[in-house]
Amino acid sequence: MTRINENFLKLSKSYLFSNIATKIKEYKALHPDKEIISLGIGDVTQPLSPASIEAMHAAVEEMTAADTFRGYGPEQGYPFLREAIVENDYRPRNIELDASEVFISDGAKSDTGNIGDLFSNKNSVGLTDPIYPVYIDSNVMNGRSGDLIDQKWNNISYYRCTAENDFIPTLPTQKTDIIYLCYPNNPTGTVLTKAELKKWVDYAITNQSLIFFDAAYEAFIQEEDIPHSIYEIEGAKQCAIEFRSFSKTAGFTGIRCGYTVIPKELKGFTEEGKPVSLNELWHRRQTTKFNGVSYITQRGAAAIYSKAGKEQVKQMVNLYMNNASFMKKELERFGLNVYGGENAPYLWIKTPNNISSWEFFDQMLCNANVVGTPGVGFGPSGEGYFRLTAFNTPENCKKAIERITKWLSKV
Numbered sequence: 001m002t003r004i005n006e007n008f009l010k011l012s013k014s015y016l017f018s019n020i021a022t023k024i025k026e027y028k029a030l031h032p033d034k035e036i037i038s039l040g041i042g043d044v045t046q047p048l049s050p051a052s053i054e055a056m057h058a059a060v061e062e063m064t065a066a067d068t069f070r071g072y073g074p075e076q077g078y079p080f081l082r083e084a085i086v087e088n089d090y091r092p093r094n095i096e097l098d099a100s101e102v103f104i105s106d107g108a109k110s111d112t113g114n115i116g117d118l119f120s121n122k123n124s125v126g127l128t129d130p131i132y133p134v135y136i137d138s139n140v141m142n143g144r145s146g147d148l149i150d151q152k153w154n155n156i157s158y159y160r161c162t163a164e165n166d167f168i169p170t171l172p173t174q175k176t177d178i179i180y181l182c183y184p185n186n187p188t189g190t191v192l193t194k195a196e197l198k199k200w201v202d203y204a205i206t207n208q209s210l211i212f213f214d215a216a217y218e219a220f221i222q223e224e225d226i227p228h229s230i231y232e233i234e235g236a237k238q239c240a241i242e243f244r245s246f247s248k249t250a251g252f253t254g255i256r257c258g259y260t261v262i263p264k265e266l267k268g269f270t271e272e273g274k275p276v277s278l279n280e281l282w283h284r285r286q287t288t289k290f291n292g293v294s295y296i297t298q299r300g301a302a303a304i305y306s307k308a309g310k311e312q313v314k315q316m317v318n319l320y321m322n323n324a325s326f327m328k329k330e331l332e333r334f335g336l337n338v339y340g341g342e343n344a345p346y347l348w349i350k351t352p353n354n355i356s357s358w359e360f361f362d363q364m365l366c367n368a369n370v371v372g373t374p375g376v377g378f379g380p381s382g383e384g385y386f387r388l389t390a391f392n393t394p395e396n397c398k399k400a401i402e403r404i405t406k407w408l409s410k411v
Contacts, residue, residue, distance in 0.1 A: 024365070036370070038371045051303040056297070078295065101261055105257075126180070130188065131185075175207050185344065204239035220317055220344050220345055241262050257297050324347060327401055351384055372389075
């Protein structure tokens with residue numbers, strides 16, 4: 001008899017966005033004449049930058065000749081990309097890293113889900129609520145979650161983030177071993193200042209806790225005093241792993257490339273309290289269970305750090321943030337309470353008239369033919385909220401807002 005990992009049975013039958021895709025498919029089957037505008041899943045719509053395309057074409061050409069052909073690459077990433085990341089993403093912010101502390105991957109989703117392989121399921125876990133579902137689901141799979149009681153896993157601490165506390169999580173009142181922070185936040189689009197983030201770093205150092213810091217949306221930050229990296233905070237290298245992605249900033253959602261930073265000074269501990277290098281453990285894990293990102297993809301990623309690439313990526317980011325600004329202003333003008341949209345391409349909307357998140361989803365799909373994401377799908381504190389993304393064309397964003405406001409004016 002082959003036994004399964006029964007923790008998987010604790011999960012809902014489908015992932016949040018798979019559930020949404022099913023609902024859309026069913027609606028389209030009944031209404032094939034309807035045009036659906038998706039502002040739900042955070043997928044990009046703008047093409048890759050010309051710099052990336054040119055670099056990838058050149059890499060393909062290299063594969064046609066024996067002397068420039070490449071087979072298996074290093075699982076942790078090619079030096080040219082790791083060094084470009086250190087030089088462009090960190091050194092300008094006075095953060096010193098070695099290229100060996102950067103691990104190239106196929107995206108932040110994979111790494112935030114897989115990083116749990118390194119840690120005992122005896123660790124306590126805490127996370128902001130609402131939050132990206134992968135953090136919770138991966139801990140359920142690894143057996144750290146406990147049981148689901150009243151929409152919460154009883155072995156996970158939830159740090160509530162709503163309008164009532166300005167979406168600023170309160171520090172844990174009890175010792176927590178692993179803490180997930182995502183800023184700019186997915187789904188709320190809100191941010192933490194350096195002073196607020198320093199409180200979490202200080203807490204982690206004092207309690208020998210580890211912070212998983214997801215900075216996938218750092219390129220969208222517009223305001224000063226908002227940290228782009230947790231390593232801008234003194235002491236963070238002692239207590240934090242950082243995850244980043246090229247998916248949204250460079251349009252790589254269909255190409256797949258991201259990276260994780262694990263400083264060499266960062267330690268985990270054995271049951272006996274012996275310190276162990278997390279950098280070395282992750283290197284061992286990746287060389288065993290990951291084949292690396294393709295050479296062609298990594299050349300495309302490295303190209304965004306060229307002079308032309310930086311400008312092209314900036315234009316892409318500005319387009320999405322202009323979408324977000326327009327959408328936020330129009331929805332607020334209509335009288336809705338809208339958060340985010342200023343340092344991230346996500347709008348977090350309070351549903352009107354106390355409509356539940358899923359009810360709002362269904363009504364908006366049927367009456368406006370626009371798709372968003374129910375806030376409760378990101379955690380219990382997301383009930384009564386709704387997420388819209390700005391990852392669409394300006395034309396579709398404008399059309400979607402016109403449809404939404406027209407529908408709501410009749411409610």
